[in-house]
Amino acid sequence: MTRPMHQYFGAGKRTFRQGFTLVELLIVIAILGILVGLLSWGVNAARISILKRAQTAEIASIASAVEAYRTKYGDYPPDGSSWPVVEAHLRKAFPNILITELNMLNPANFAVNAYVRNDNDLTGSHPLGGRVFDSAEALVFFLGGFSNDPQRPLTGPGGPFRAVGSAFVYNTQRENSFFEFKTNRLTLSSDGTTSTDETLYNEGVANDLLPVYIGNGPTIQQGGVPIVYFDSRTYTMTGGYYNFYIPGLVASSANCARPFLANDVNSAFAGAVKPQRYANDKTFQILNAGYDKLYGCQSVASVISNNALYLFTCPGGVACPRDTTTGLFFAPAVPSAIKYYLPEFGALRPGDDNISNFIDGPTFAESP
Numbered sequence: 001m002t003r004p005m006h007q008y009f010g011a012g013k014r015t016f017r018q019g020f021t022l023v024e025l026l027i028v029i030a031i032l033g034i035l036v037g038l039l040s041w042g043v044n045a046a047r048i049s050i051l052k053r054a055q056t057a058e059i060a061s062i063a064s065a066v067e068a069y070r071t072k073y074g075d076y077p078p079d080g081s082s083w084p085v086v087e088a089h090l091r092k093a094f095p096n097i098l099i100t101e102l103n104m105l106n107p108a109n110f111a112v113n114a115y116v117r118n119d120n121d122l123t124g125s126h127p128l129g130g131r132v133f134d135s136a137e138a139l140v141f142f143l144g145g146f147s148n149d150p151q152r153p154l155t156g157p158g159g160p161f162r163a164v165g166s167a168f169v170y171n172t173q174r175e176n177s178f179f180e181f182k183t184n185r186l187t188l189s190s191d192g193t194t195s196t197d198e199t200l201y202n203e204g205v206a207n208d209l210l211p212v213y214i215g216n217g218p219t220i221q222q223g224g225v226p227i228v229y230f231d232s233r234t235y236t237m238t239g240g241y242y243n244f245y246i247p248g249l250v251a252s253s254a255n256c257a258r259p260f261l262a263n264d265v266n267s268a269f270a271g272a273v274k275p276q277r278y279a280n281d282k283t284f285q286i287l288n289a290g291y292d293k294l295y296g297c298q299s300v301a302s303v304i305s306n307n308a309l310y311l312f313t314c315p316g317g318v319a320c321p322r323d324t325t326t327g328l329f330f331a332p333a334v335p336s337a338i339k340y341y342l343p344e345f346g347a348l349r350p351g352d353d354n355i356s357n358f359i360d361g362p363t364f365a366e367s368p
Helices: 005-009 022-073 083-093 099-103 135-143 197-201 300-304
Strands: 161-164 167-170 228-231 261-265 276-278 284-288
Touching (some): 022 083, 022 135
Antiparallel strands (some): 161 167, 228 284, 261 276
């Protein structure tokens, strides 16, 4: 009689465990945490990349709008630093313009333009009092569109300003625009009639008619700063602080914008030692401060104290000393060994995430 095989080898027994051990659970939780962290990092990196591309595309669109403006009017728009430049430009662009239109912008006509532009207030307390408007306001003013009325391009239908009784307000229905500024990113009051940028950034007397544009990035509510525009005709102006944009207290802000220098020198300069050339020295510069909201210029306090060394930079990161007589910048004998930064900003790297029309890449540099 043959016995079943299991009687020789014994019946197999199965053992079942109830759940995981504590160690196994901890390992699984740790692995899940790592995977979630990697996923979050990937999502955030993708989000930042998308936002940077959006900023870059917007700056490129604005630069194209400036070129279209030049094609139409035969001249680049001024940045507001110089009244003679603005007046000559408007007379060229609009040969039949009325003197009353020009008087609205002329810094000498306080009584006429007190509520149109407030960079020069009646008390004389604003240190930027000689300019027409700041470089952020200039961008919106010139690219926003003018009236078809050849005599009244500013106050005619579709112009920057519209009459309400004997006064004027900002016109949100401008025509012939070169760039469509999104209204919710303009510093306009709730009724859309005046600008709040002076209040937001301590730029002058409150509530003039010239808004600024907050580009892609932090919103107005998040403290975002404006896109600024610099016209090459005013890069080297030495009087006052005309070619600066300062969002904050004029005397103490550590953050301001001014035209960037190029990486090479001006070979046409007559002197033996050549000064640094400006980026886009024949055209213009457009600058978005990025997500850190820092343009990267030396503190205004240092500028006001007549510090001879303006720590402003080439895109590559060299701090250049400035000749206070000529206003020109000269490369230091020993270039900086590290990418550009300003000590007053602490560990921050202003300029790293800036977007502009005068560099090839989406940022000036990558932080270490």
